[in-house]
Amino acid sequence: MRVAILGVGTVGEQVAKILIQNQKLITARSGKEITPVIGVVKNLNKKRDIGIPLTDDMDAVLKRDDIDVYVELMGGVDYPYRIISEILKRKKAVVTANKALLAYHRYELQNIAQDTPFGFEASVAGGIPIIKTLREGLSANHISSVKGIMNGTSNYILTSMMQGGASFERALKSAQELGYAEADPTFDVGGFDAAHKLLILSSIAYGVYGKPEDILIEGIESITKEDIFFAQDFEYIIKLLAIAKKVDDKVELRVHPALVAKDKMIAKVDGVMNGISVVGDAVGETMFYGPGAGGSATASAVISDLIDIARDVKSPMFGYKIPLELTPLELLAQDEIRTKYYFRLTVDDKMGVLAKITNIMSENNLSIDSFLQKPKLKGDENGVTLFFTTHTSLELDVKRVIEILTKQEFVKEKPFMIRIEG
Template sequence: MRTLNIGIIGVGVVGSAVVRILEQNKSLISARAGAEFCLKRGVVRDIAKAKERLGGVAIPLSSDIDDVLEDESIDVVIELMGGIEQAYQVAKKTLQKGKALITANKAMLAYHRFELEQIARGIPIGFEASVGGGIPIIRTLKDGLGSNHILALRAILNGTSNYILTQMFEHNKSFAQALSEAQNLGYAEADPTLDINGYDAGAKLLILASLAYGINALPEDILIEGIEGITSDDMEFAKEFGYVIKLLGIAKRHEDTLELRVHPTLISQDSMIGKVSGVMNGISVLGDCVGESMYYGAGAGGEATASSVISDLIEIARDTHSSMLGFSESIQTSLTLKAREEIASKYYIRLYTQDKPGVLGHIAQILGDNGISIKAFLQKEHEDRGTAKLLFSTHTSTESSIANALKAFESLPSVLTKPYTIRIED
């Protein structure tokens, strides 16, 4: 049985789990792979801390990345260091040295996946762990659904934000309370910015879109909004009309255009994706042949993510890897990104206004002027006397029309705070 030598750059939560699982399940993994894996070296910032994290499992450790990259005996480099540009340089040098690459780095791939594919020229690149933790969605899109035109994706791709929204919806927690609880439980970092502002999910959506559609887009090219502005009033409206609020990554194909967007979304409580709660991830894929299929599981965590890293190792050992982004020949996609202002959706709008006659008339006039019609309306008393809380949803409109209406609302003296909107998916 042949041996593949492994170097790991980054032996943190995921890297240490990779080391432990390779040791604990050594016989099973070797039997599936038809090869043995030898952990030649791990690269870490703090060697003492890494030894503590590894427990009784001993591998040679270094603080110098070149100890892995320049070692000609190492066959596969596992990049788990995080960051973007330095990680890209490491990935590029790995491939230039002729070594196979495995990465869980969604942020780096969001910017450099097509460049790495060009550099690789047949050298294996595994990145199953970059999206969905332990959910095998990368291989599903590349292989399992390879005969399908993917018509749409709807995905919960960030467990931190999903946990926060679940706590707000099911337990009436405020955003601040839910975030603090997520941090105390280790579900959110001390700086949770990338989780709650949508950019973590945005990076993952771009990776999935490359596999599904062959399109090269960057985070700056797509609509990304976070969950920071959601309040208990929005949850109240959702419950009243049978919705739940989720941070969704959405891709929709329309003939020669493609929508890519990440934002809080009102979606039916009875939908499959609407039932994904807590820190779990879920990905709904609509194919023209298979119809809708749903993929559910742990989207983060050391062992779940390590499971996907090791699945890439097994595929490399079997020498059954396909091209990085799933197309053996370069695909000249005719799809272009749909302009943000042309995206159409139904919308929920929250307004706080002065509680006096004539306000509703002004609001209705603005909506009418922009071709927007109301579908559902909820008016509730506000804790501040003299303030009205207006919560309503619209029929299908466009981003540009909604943006014009919101701007007009802000100009009304009777509107007391900045209007807030959430898109609706039926």
């Protein structure tokens, strides 16, 4: 089986290397030799040592008749969408690790692909085989939730803040120095990368449609040391969670920082690692842990798709031979989310302020579960910081309370909220 690698960077280079290094084993497992015959790059002058011929002539490679599978590892959305559509229309198999592309165009690509193999195991959680797990291993189950840490960069930053006492800025700088974060980290710390992965998984778990702009996405940029201290005092860990949950006949999809009880397995997933919990009605809770990124771990997933294609193993792209329901499940409106909440409020240190806050909360259906006021530090001129957690509440009520509190004279900074998950 002859393979062209479109994009020979961090992942593409490793795909070529592992295909060559593990050739005997891969041939034995797939029943065919899988040979990387050409790689396409943008800049031919870059120094690389990968042992396959390279070109910058994409059109020439797309026109070749001797390629059986194209592996897209360039990144981006519009350009790879155009290229992959062209390849699939010619009935040639495709493998990609491109979650951004799939977050926007997975159903169009499914329509174009029809029975032509299209592998995307590497697009979610790098080395963790979560796509195959959901699509094959857990296919007997109604999935009640898929919840996890799907972005290693944010998890590294939060772990550094929790364990090393670093500020967000310092933890981000260290992530950048270690090569875990891009120069522009928005995509990772803003929650968008995790949202792309969540959308892909939710297509398999629930058959739901949805694009990034349809779901709640919040990042970790506003988490402070105070939030970390509060979390620790109350036996919580802060994690950036991607959550897909079935709520009656709707599906809730959201990505945001969350307080997670310290004893939960997901709370123990530290550093750049990823961890995903899937709950099914027959199997109960299952948990998957491993490297969510990195050239070699991601290449491992890319090659597993190539081996499936060589073996002629064909699974429907999102796991459904026929549509799941006549009417697809709908996404739950963001205002209808129900969970527990944590609030951080900086207010004037005056008599009566606390009573006013609790009044506003109770008038808007928020019931307080716990409250903490840290002793005021010397030189702390900007008021006093209060921390609350609530019982299960409606997102719409929480938004209203934040809006009302923001307008109060005694409130010194916009109130900050984190959702609590278990």
